[in-house]
Amino acid sequence: MTAERGPSEGELLDRALIEEATKKSGLVWVRGPGAAARPLWHVWHEGAVYVVGDGPGEQPLPGLSDGGTAEVTVRSKDKGGRLVVWTAAVSEPALGSEAWRAAVAELKGKRLNAPDGEAMPARWERECRVLRLAPTGATAPLPDGPLAEPPLPSPATTREPVPAGLPRLLFRRRNKPRKS
Template identity: 70%
Template sequence: MTQTRALIEEATKKSGLVWVRGAEAGTAARALWHVWHEGALHLVGDGPGEQPLTGLGLADGATASVTVRSKDKGGRLVEWTARVSELAPGGDAWTAAVADLKGKRLNAPDADRIEERWARECRVLRLEPSGETAELPEGSLAAAPVPTGATTRRPVPAGLPKLLARGARKARKARRR
């Protein structure tokens, strides 16, 4: 194993999130959870309640750019190019990858039937390193978050500070008793 391959594998194994961007121009990188299994990064998504993979250009046979961050500091460690392949549900490679993915999936609403749901509604992708790494760019590379209905940024209600202060006073009085 070359040093480059070893760096890619070790950094990707230890990172909880990777930033993936399709090779198409104009696609923004997206943070995705993953597992490293049998020499490649594996992702599951595009189903209800799973991470979105659409819009990244991750089609079977395409290439993608994967940026790996440090788990402790969050800084970029390595950026590598991957060949994308979609695993067929029920196949040997799919079954082995899903067994590892299932162990990393947090807070699944249907943990006992997750494999069936993934086979029916989701895509499982294998991103295998091509051996190429890119120079890490300088600067932040921060981008605006993907629009979602989950963000609810509204002003703080006018009465909230008084309500919080009153609750704190009651708590102090209760401790003194």
């Protein structure tokens, strides 16, 4: 008869690091197979990251599919530096299931600037995907060098150049001595 081994001390520390860092960070960088890493807002619920997207007005989830894997990079909330990188198993809870409803309730509380307020869960059910990214094991070693990449294409642009007189308006002396 062989005794089953539980998780090692290192595995427990990795799990604790993943959970605590991810809970505290409002944003994670997720890279699906063949896709660029994208910043995603999320919630930590029931031992995994949940994200919602791929619908009108929601974040894109490129390369993430049910049954696939993804690389998740968690940043520090205060300094923004990389804290931990881990591999996730991607799954999609069944629409309307208990797991889906619980995840949506958590996500709804974290969604900022929603255009439809209380109708948001119904819109997510009709038009979006809710994904669960569960840690699969140990953390990945942090790279030695920089991982800078060019920015992803975006329709966001600066509207027009800053007006020439703006610096004078912003930096003029505000506390002029008063005459008595």
